[in-house]
Each structure stands twice: as C-alpha cells, then as structure tokens.
Amino acid sequence: MGGQTGSGPLRVAVIIGSTRQGRAGEAIAGWFVEHARRRQDIDLDVLDLLDYAFPDRFPDRATPQMRRFSGAVERAEAYVVVTPEYNRSFPASLKQAIDYAYDEWRAKPVGFVSYGSHSLGIHAVEALRCVFTELHTVTVRDGVALDLLDEGGLGTEPQQRAATAMLDELAWWGLALREARARRPYIA
Structure with missing residues (x-):
C-alpha cells in the first residue's frame, strides 16, 4: 500500500474529473500542467477520465480499465x-x-484546481474534501479556484500564485508522507 517510496521528484497525478462534451477541464488542466512542469521537485502524470472506458455499473471484479486507473493512483x-x-x-464521473x-x-496529499461560474468550484472542492478524508488522504488547504466567466483567461498572476502556493503545500505534504510511509506502514 502507498506506492513505491524513494527519493527523487514527487510523483503527482493530475486527474481531469469531467468527461462532459465541451468541458473546460482539459484546457484548465493543460494550463495547470504547463505551470507545474516548471518545477524540478515534481514529476507529473495526467489521468484524463476520458481515456478510461469504465463500466456503467460497479462490477463484481475490476475491469482492465479499473485496474489501470487504480494502478496509476x-x-x-x-x-x-x-x-x-x-x-x-x-461530477459523477x-x-x-x-x-x-x-x-x-x-x-497521500490531494490538492484541487476547481472551476465554475460565480462559485469558482468551491462547493465541489468542499464535497471532495469529505470523500478524500474518508479515504485517509490529506487535503491541502490552498487551491486554485477559477471563474469561467472571468474575461482575464487562464494564467493570470493571481492564478499563477495560487497554483504555486498549492503545489508548495502538496510537495511538502507529499515528501513528508513519503518519508512517513517508508518508516512506518500506514495503520488504517
């Protein structure tokens, strides 16, 4: 459990959570990944849920696509x-x-890049914090919250600062928890 431990850059999976046609998530994730790739302390893997053919119903046994996703996690x-x-x-997806x-x-730690109209996706993040708490993760305090109605586009200075702050926290927690998992197996 907990993945391989070791040294080197922190292995971060960026999960694109929307599968809707015409979604904004792909462009937002693209901007975020471009920003994050400037760092030397993390190594990114993008998990776009559109790339997985998940079953309509939870099956008795995991499908190859389910195993591929859980392996990446x-x-x-x-x-x-x-x-x-x-x-x-x-989203349900x-x-x-x-x-x-x-x-x-x-x-392991989880950070959030959320988006929406007016609410900036804050309600989605708060709901996700409950889910990830149940899964024994650590959710970082700071995140990136984007208003789809903002005419400033992606990559504004405040957005860049928010992404950097979230990545700083994620890296700190990620490295701390990597070390903790290496010293002592997680108990739950």
Missing part, C-alpha cells in the same frame, strides 16, 4: 484533482473513478 504519491462544479458538487481505488489513496 497507486504509483502516484500525491494528486491534483481538476474539477468543475455541477449543481454544487463534483469523478466519484466513480475515485471509488475504483481505495487503499491506493491512503496517506
């Missing part, structure tokens, strides 16, 4: 979830994917 040491807000919560892994999430 296992290998990662930290996560950034890119999520829209739909009806004051996050994201909840479905989160539920395909369980122990793989434990004792």
Whole structure:
C-alpha cells in the first residue's frame, strides 16, 4: 500500500474529473500542467477520465480499465484533482473513478484546481474534501479556484500564485508522507 517510496521528484497525478462534451477541464488542466512542469521537485502524470472506458455499473471484479486507473493512483504519491462544479458538487464521473481505488489513496496529499461560474468550484472542492478524508488522504488547504466567466483567461498572476502556493503545500505534504510511509506502514 502507498506506492513505491524513494527519493527523487514527487510523483503527482493530475486527474481531469469531467468527461462532459465541451468541458473546460482539459484546457484548465493543460494550463495547470504547463505551470507545474516548471518545477524540478515534481514529476507529473495526467489521468484524463476520458481515456478510461469504465463500466456503467460497479462490477463484481475490476475491469482492465479499473485496474489501470487504480494502478496509476497507486504509483502516484500525491494528486491534483481538476474539477468543475455541477449543481454544487463534483461530477459523477469523478466519484466513480475515485471509488475504483481505495487503499491506493491512503496517506497521500490531494490538492484541487476547481472551476465554475460565480462559485469558482468551491462547493465541489468542499464535497471532495469529505470523500478524500474518508479515504485517509490529506487535503491541502490552498487551491486554485477559477471563474469561467472571468474575461482575464487562464494564467493570470493571481492564478499563477495560487497554483504555486498549492503545489508548495502538496510537495511538502507529499515528501513528508513519503518519508512517513517508508518508516512506518500506514495503520488504517
């Protein structure tokens, strides 16, 4: 459990949580990944839920796509979830994917890049914090919250600062928890 430990850059999975046609998540994740790749302390893997053919219903046995996703979650040491807000919560596609892994999430940090109209995706993040707490993760305090109605576009200075602050926290927690998992197996 907890993935491989070691040294080197922190392995961060960026999860694009929306699968809607015409979604903004792909462009937002692209901007975020470009910003994050400037850092030397993290190594990014993008997990776009559109790239997975998940079953309509939770099967008795994991499908190859479910195993591929949970394997990527296992290998990662930290996560950034890119999520829209739909009806004051996050998309069903994201909840479905989160539920395909369980122990793989434990004792790792999660950061959020959220977006929406007016609310900036804050309600989706608050709902996700409850889910990830149940999975024994550590959610970082600071995040990136984007207003889709903002005419400033992506990559404004405040957005860049928010992304850097969130990544700083994620890296600190990720490295601290990497060291903790190496010294002592997680108990839950």
